[in-house]
Amino acid sequence: MRYSKTHKAETRTKLIETARAITKKGGFSSTGVDALMSAIGMTGGAFYSHFPSKQALFQAVIEDEIRNSSEMLAGEQNASGEQLEQCLRNYLSTFHVLHPEEGCVLPALGGEIARAEPEVRGAVEKGLRQVQKAWANRLDDPDAAWAVIAQCVGALVLSRAVETERTRKEIITSTRKAIQKSYFSQEK
């Protein structure tokens, strides 16, 4: 055979990996198949050996994103809550605001997920529930867990939606402080 046994799987993986970054930065619907394929050094026609449609890629991208994020955010939490605080500092950072391609999928593609197929939202729901459950244990409060997740996602959306560097920073800094005050200071 002209191509190795693992070649197809490798190409598929590389495509998804690259598409994750590109579409978080530029939007999914506004990015063409040709652009995605040429980013991995191939032409548009080859795409359909890997996915039956562009929409199928969207599902694969979101599932990969969610798997990745929820493992990172829900996994390996110790009882001290220190790792959760570190998580929040990373999430609510200027770097994250300025680099959607490396960051969480929800602030970047939340709008497109809302309009996607049920399977896509099912995957998102499953991942979110994992994170919420883990954080509920750390915070000892199921409501607070959802609220903190909402704050994180919302702060990123807001911070990216404003123009000046000053306001960008103000939003994430204030949100970080407010979470600290409400959930990490005196008690617990």
Add this chain to the structure above:
Amino acid sequence: MRYSKTHKAETRTKLIETARAITKKGGFSSTGVDALMSAIGMTGGAFYSHFPSKQALFQAVIEDEIRNSSEMLAGEQNASGEQLEQCLRNYLSTFHVLHPEEGCVLPALGGEIARAEPEVRGAVEKGLRQVQKAWANRLDDPDAAWAVIAQCVGALVLSRAVETERTRKEIITSTRKAIQKSYFSQEK
């Protein structure tokens, strides 16, 4: 003249008004000019008598959205904080989650705003600052004001990104409770 003096202004207003609802529901970039014009009973060609480009419409839509929302959310706040609580109940409601076309522009088009021209984000920033300032007065805490705005926007994004009605409701209810507990219960 074949058309009244106010005709053009009326058409423009109707176009923006309709585009606001349609694009919050279906996304801006994924909605065509023809669809927007036929929604007000006209054909695509007439669009360019009102806007030089589709992008110019986006700016007008966002500016209108922001003007509308920030007046509603920042204006007419009395000192008791009761109106703010009513605002939050409306924002964090199942109705709002299920009807993006009538709701806040940020959860719906936040991703597209992040990729838009600086003027668009400038308008968003100005409106957000108005709301933040008003809420900071009510809450007596500038950080808390940003945090509450972030929670509201984030909760809507999350709630619309999941599949089951149960989780949708859980997210907004938990967020509402957490805000109540952190900012409206004992003190103040």
Add this chain to the structure above:
DNA sequence: GTCTATATCTAGATAGAC
């Protein structure tokens, strides 16, 4: 499995008639 070439469709935008 990937390429080139292409079919098909849709989108944004323009020209000229009314």
Add this chain to the structure above:
DNA sequence: GTCTATCTAGATATAGAC
């Protein structure tokens, strides 16, 4: 100011050569 017709460009997706 709005219409129809059209240009142009870009998109998704397919066919056949290698």
